[in-house]
Amino acid sequence: MKFLLTNIVFLIALGAFGQVGPVSNACNIAQNICNNAPLTFPLSQGASPSPVVPPAGSISNPSSNPAPGLSGCLLAGELNPNWFILNVTSNGMLEFQIGAAGGNGYYDWSLWPYNPTTGCSDIQNNLVAPAACNWNASSQGFTGMSPGGVAPPGGIGGNFTPSIPVTAGQQYILMFSNYSYQTGNVQLTFPPTGASVGCSASTPDETICLGDAAIIDIVTPPAYVNPTYTWLVTTAVSNPTGGTGVVVNPTVTTTYAVEVQDNAPGGVSYIDSFTVTVVAPPQPNAGPDxxxxxxxxxxxxxxxxxxxxxxxxxxxxxxxxxxxxxxxxxxxxxxxxxxxxxxxxxxxxxxxxxxxxxxxxxxxxxxxxxxDLTITASSTSPTCNGFSDGTYT
Structure with a gap:
């Protein structure tokens, strides 16, 4: 069990270490997680430039853990934070791991439901409670969410919180706290048994009749800031840098790819793809008149x-x-x-x-x-020796 450090220790540590590289150390610049591949990120050190997590014992940062048998949430507050947005792309149980077995340090975290319009202010104003959190039981440098809270091989049970059910389209925001002022990089990973996450906007496929056009609106993750678009396939595309109202009128079925860039600090890009299927119009032949x-x-x-x-x-x-x-x-x-x-x-x-x-x-x-069938009768007078005075018998 770890204990809260005193303010003196905080100040000493802050003076001893500097922030490692560019990090998403504030809620309003949280990094979007764009696929299930492991994400390596630099550990943050120091205070957030825009802190939003309220003190422990509040609605958004309770002293007791929502999961039975575990300690509280972010009892040290928004300490050395890294922020991430998880965009759920499939139904299932949300699982993740931060760090790896055999590491060092307390890695605390809290996970809230996320509204891209009011998400950070909801946390700051105590309007949203965490869906899950973990105040580490062991300085192992390994934590996360797992089925039933059972630790993966090499993990400690008190460092893992039971996974929660999620549905595609939901968003969560995760704050990770580098409580022990560790340096270097760690990985955020998503086990294949859990629900998938990503930035993919999943712009729907379209089907058009040959000669018609489709109007495409790229469906962008709500958390993206001032996104920009680059169409990598430009066949019959009206605006190869457009994101909404783009007219496409291919003459054959075409799969389009669009690179979508998040222009928030530390923003990432992903490639969205969709297919416009072209259907030939009917050409009936009724035959001759x-x-x-x-x-x-x-x-x-x-x-x-x-x-x-x-x-x-x-x-x-x-x-x-x-x-x-x-x-x-x-x-x-x-x-x-x-x-x-x-x-x-x-x-x-x-x-x-x-x-x-x-x-x-x-x-x-x-x-x-x-x-109508018309029968026309005609007669000819008989002729006998050049005279028309005879009769037929």
């Missing part, structure tokens, strides 16, 4: 260009025929080769409609002229 006699069947033999992925049917227009006729499809109007009967003469339009969900309905029309 026809002329038939009333009482005959018209043979319809249509050809859709994609009978597997599209739906097709026969329609008709007999609005110019009076009185209103009866039209029947035999056997039905969804067979591409079918027959139709009409009971009135006139001009009929048979329409082959081919449809898909992206491009909608496309039509091709054939005209059928239905005529």
């Amino acid at each position: 026809q002329n038939i006699c009333l009482g005959s069947l018209v043979t319809l033999n249509g050809t859709p260009n994609d009978p597997i992925n599209n739906t097709s049917q026969w329609l008709y227009d007999a609005s110019n025929v009076s009185p209103t006729p009866t039209v029947n499809f035999i056997p039905n109007n969804t067979n591409m080769t079918t027959f139709a009967s009409m009971n009135q003469v006139g001009m009929y339009y048979f329409i082959l409609q081919e449809s898909n969900a992206i491009c909608g309905d496309v039509h091709d029309t054939l005209t059928v002229n239905v005529s």
Whole structure:
């Protein structure tokens, strides 16, 4: 069990050590964690330039741990801090490890639910309680969250807090305290058994009809400050540095990649990718126009260009025929080769409609002229010896 150092010891330590490299040592410049790969970061030493953690015994920094059997949270306050934003990208149990077995030093930490608009002020104003925390039981340089709080090999149970359930889209902010004024670098790692974290904005894929355009808004992590965008694939892209309202109209299915840069101090970048799928519009062929006699069947033999992925049917227009006729499809109007009967003469339009969900309905029309069968009789007077005065018998 460790004890709080006195102010005198703090001052001596502050004079003995300087801050190691650029670090995210304040809540408002917290570093986004952009993937599950181990992150090596320099240990902070000294006070935060913008402290927000209230004294121990408060709502945002309780003296008792939310997990039974463990000590408090940041009982030494915001001491030698490193700040990180965890963007959850899959459902599961949140697990992480800081440091490694065989190390030295007390590595305390606290984890709060994070609202990118009010996150730091929520902590400062005691409006949010930690979801988990750990006031180390052993100076081992190894701490984190694990299933049930069971320490990984080489770890000490009192240094590990039970993992918590999380869902994709949630954000948490983690403050790590280098209580023992250790120097050098340590790693923040995420075991593969836990929920995944990252910065990926997961801009959704789009599907367009050939000739149409998609309007792309890059979905950027809310914690990013003044993000900038560089399109690495620029095929048919209206603005290769745009992040919102970018018009893309490729003629073939294209996977785009966009580098997104966080411009906060110590900000990182990641590459977001998404695919714009281009679907060809239907091209139905209803066949040639026809002329038939009333009482005959018209043979319809249509050809859709994609009978597997599209739906097709026969329609008709007999609005110019009076009185209103009866039209029947035999056997039905969804067979591409079918027959139709009409009971009135006139001009009929048979329409082959081919449809898909992206491009909608496309039509091709054939005209059928239905005529009545007319029998015309004629006679010729018989001629006998040059005179038309005879009769047929």
